[in-house]
Amino acid sequence: MNSEDISITNKLLSTAKKIVVVGHKNPDGDAVGSCLGLCNFLKQNGHQVQVVMPNDFPDFLKWIPEASSIINYEQNFEETKAAIQQAEIIFTLDFNALNRTGGLAIELEQATADFILIDHHQQPDNYAVVTYSDVGMCSTSEMVFHFMEALDGVELLNKEIATQLYVGIMTDTGSFRFPATTATTHRVIANLIEAGANNSTIHQNVYDTNSPDRLKLLGAALNNMVMLPEFRTAYITISQNELNENNFKKGDTEGFVNYALSMSGVIFAIIFIENKKEDIIKISLRSKGDFSVNEFSRNHYNGGGHTNAAGGRSLKSLTDTTEEFISILLRYKKELNES
Ligand code: 5GP
Ligand code: MN
Numbered sequence: 413m414n415s416e417d418i419s420i421t422n423k424l425l426s427t428a429k430k431i432v433v434v435g436h437k438n439p440d441g442d443a444v445g446s447c448l449g450l451c452n453f454l455k456q457n458g459h460q461v462q463v464v465m466p467n468d469f470p471d472f473l474k475w476i477p478e479a480s481s482i483i484n485y486e487q488n489f490e491e492t493k494a495a496i497q498q499a500e501i502i503f504t505l506d507f508n509a510l511n512r513t514g515g516l517a518i519e520l521e522q523a524t525a526d527f528i529l530i531d532h533h534q535q536p537d538n539y540a541v542v543t544y545s546d547v548g549m550c551s552t553s554e555m556v557f558h559f560m561e562a563l564d565g566v567e568l569l570n571k572e573i574a575t576q577l578y579v580g581i582m583t584d585t586g587s588f589r590f591p592a593t594t595a596t597t598h599r600v601i602a603n604l605i606e607a608g609a610n611n612s613t614i615h616q617n618v619y620d621t622n623s624p625d626r627l628k629l630l631g632a633a634l635n636n637m638v639m640l641p642e643f644r645t646a647y648i649t650i651s652q653n654e655l656n657e658n659n660f661k662k663g664d665t666e667g668f669v670n671y672a673l674s675m676s677g678v679i680f681a682i683i684f685i686e687n688k689k690e691d692i693i694k695i696s697l698r699s700k701g702d703f704s705v706n707e708f709s710r711n712h713y714n715g716g717g718h719t720n721a722a723g724g725r726s727l728k729s730l731t732d733t734t735e736e737f738i739s740i741l742l743r744y745k746k747e748l749n750e751s
Pocket of ligand 1: 436506508512533695696697714715716717718721722723724725
């Protein structure tokens with residue numbers, strides 16, 4: 413954070429305020445962890461704070477301290493709307509554009525509050541009085557730690573904040589293995605463990621929660637995997653029928669795309685998941701090295717994210733989407749083989 417942003421933030425927070433902290437649609441571990449950690453910190457500073465999400469988050473994140481205090485727009489429409497209207501400050505965390513909050517964007521656009529953005533995605537929109545954006549950061553949760561440092565508040569770090577931020581950093585770094593994981597990330601993690609985060613228990617709580625249904629769905633997904641060695645690419649499809657047959661629950665497909673990327677020689681992996689309710693194909697893209705799935709998704713799937721991890725959607729059928737994907741790939745053959 414630069415000194416001007418620190419002083420604007422300090423001024424805004426110098427008296428007790430009504431604050432809302434918002435994460436993105438389909439909240440992941442980093443969205444939930446960073447929002448809850450920041451909320452806890454702000455509460456300790458005497459503010460009245462409510463964490464708000466556009467919709468529900470997966471069960472494997474429900475155990476996180478204070479997670480039950482989160483309200484979501486889909487299930488608590490009036491309460492969420494009122495909190496946003498009454499807020500004097502709104503922190504938006506782990507996303508770069510208000511449309512990443514789905515239907516909640518309309519409420520946010522009408523809010524009278526001052527916005528503070530904390531995020532590590534590329535190309536942030538310009539809607540906040542303070543834009544703390546750092547695309548080199550592994551996670552928004554690490555940025556919340558640096559935010560506390562910038563505000564001279566690290567002594568407020570407690571076991572709950574440490575646990576919340578640990579979840580966000582662990583999940584967004586693929587357990588500390590993605591390239592954005594730095595020596596500083598590990599120093600932050602050391603601080604969190606010293607403050608009471610139990611690394612082994614947290615890992616088990618998040619990752620050792622498979623249901624037989626989820627593993628069967630993974631089996632179906634891997635069965636559908638297609639290798640395209642000439643493009644150093646692999647893709648996976650999951651139909652709505654396959655989701656139904658395996659009693660799909662929110663979060664069940666999280667991480668599936670990484671199996672495709674884990675194959676030797678693959679630098680670009682993509683998963684297409686049919687969603688009949690929303691009438692879209694949800695797309696997750698991952699890459700290794702310089703090949704930017706952020707650009708790929710922006711150009712073809714109305715999405716975005718980071719260089720090596722992005723999301724998007726298609727309005728075509730599952731078959732048409734995969735056929736189109738292969739035709740798009742032809743244009744990237746050289747780039748994929750050189751990166
Ligand atoms: P996932 O594939 O796990 O849904 O998303 C991968 C990364 O891309 C995450 O950091 C997520 O926040 C971001 N992302 C997912 N969908 C979109 C999208 O539609 N637009 C943008 N800008 N980012 C996205
Ligand atoms: Mn994140």
